Amino acid sequence: MRPLDDSDLRKRMNEFRDRRARGEKLTDLMPETFAAVREACRRAIGIRQYDVQVAGASGLARNSVIEMRTGEGKTFVAPMAACLFALDGQGVHVLTANDYLAGRDHDILKPVYEMLGFRTASVLSDTDVKKREKAYRADITYTTVQQLGFDYLRQCFWEAPDTLRKRDMWRYLRSDIDGSTPETRALRGRQYAILDEIDSILIDYARTPLSMSVEAETQRPEEVYTRIRDFVTMEMENPHDYTVDRARREVELTDSGEEKLERMKERYGYLNLMESEWESRLKEAIRAEHLYHKGDHYVVKDSQAVLIDQTSGRLMLGQRLGGELHQALEAKENLPIQPRRTVSKRPVGSVIRRRPPGRNTRANSRYTAGCAVRGT
Secondary structure, eight states: TTTSOHHHHHHHHHHHHHHTTTTHHHHHHHHHHHHHHHHHHHHHSSSSOOOHHHHHHHHHHHTTTEEETTTTGGGGGGHHHHHHTTTTOOOOOEESSHHHHHHHHHHHHHHHHHHOOEEEEEEOOOHHHHHHHHHTTEEEEEHHHHHHHHHHHHHHSSOOOOHHHOOOOOHHHHHHHHHGGGGTTOOOOOOOOEESSHIIIIIIIIGOOOOOOEEOSSSSOOHHHHHHHHHHHHHOTTTTEEEEETTTTTEOHHHHHHHHHHHHHHHHHGOOOHHHHHHHHHHHHHHHHHHBTTTTEEEOOOOOOOOEEETTTTEEETTOSTTHHHHHHHTTTTTOOOOOOOEEOOSOOHHHEEEEEEEEGGGSSSSEEEEEEOOO
């Protein structure tokens, strides 16, 4: 590949596309494609992949999980496999755990992809809707598992509820995988994915489902949260009235605490909470007080309590704690109380999962690099 000029290098990649369209196997095209990508990387960004990186990319191309140690350069492994999969012209998603990695890797490698004639894009938390649709139609799209997951759920919810109820859901999901109606799907089907930090994505992130929420039809007065928070801080004592299990992140009331709960109900009965809600709101206020610490679990930004990802340390803009715990956190910080939300009741459930707070897989010195998955 080295004697070819830039235009001839792109022509060679077009030849690979034509050979693939005629039915040639990707594994047969792999050596030449990898050589072209390696040469493009050398010209465009001054990086020529080492043999260990080529070996890693060949593992991805065979739909395997590969593991690479710190410093072996996973960033430059992905483009070889991504370009190989992109020969099908059906779109490749390179998924990682956070916005920083997705944006950084895309920006570094964009000149390589452009030299070879591939359209690339990235989808990050601040990417607007119109740009997302265009980005998912690129040959290679860099994004996070959260963004892809939520975009998939939003796409499902754009359908009318009555239409979804009548439709065979398996057939609907299958058609999305096959990309049979690409003009109506922002994601253009799901053909190939390369997962960076696969242990984080498929293990840690898989413990808590993504869920779409909508603003609840009824809202509580802000006084509900502020009064209960004041009651917790001024009249309840730990461990006399309650115990906090920090490992399980749970709160239990003692007999004394139960008595004070009844006293709180009498005092604030005009707030009209249902019987079962009093204890829930009280425990949420205690959890906000003892289990969520400013600077460690959240920051105050633009008059909002913004969560911190416990693994990456990055802000989780737009994400909120479940139940009414986030309102309790806002009451703790004397912030405006945002409307409470409820999980959408539309008939499409959670399909992609995300990491819960507090789990850190980087304790192990070896990192799992990724996996190429087709039809999933």
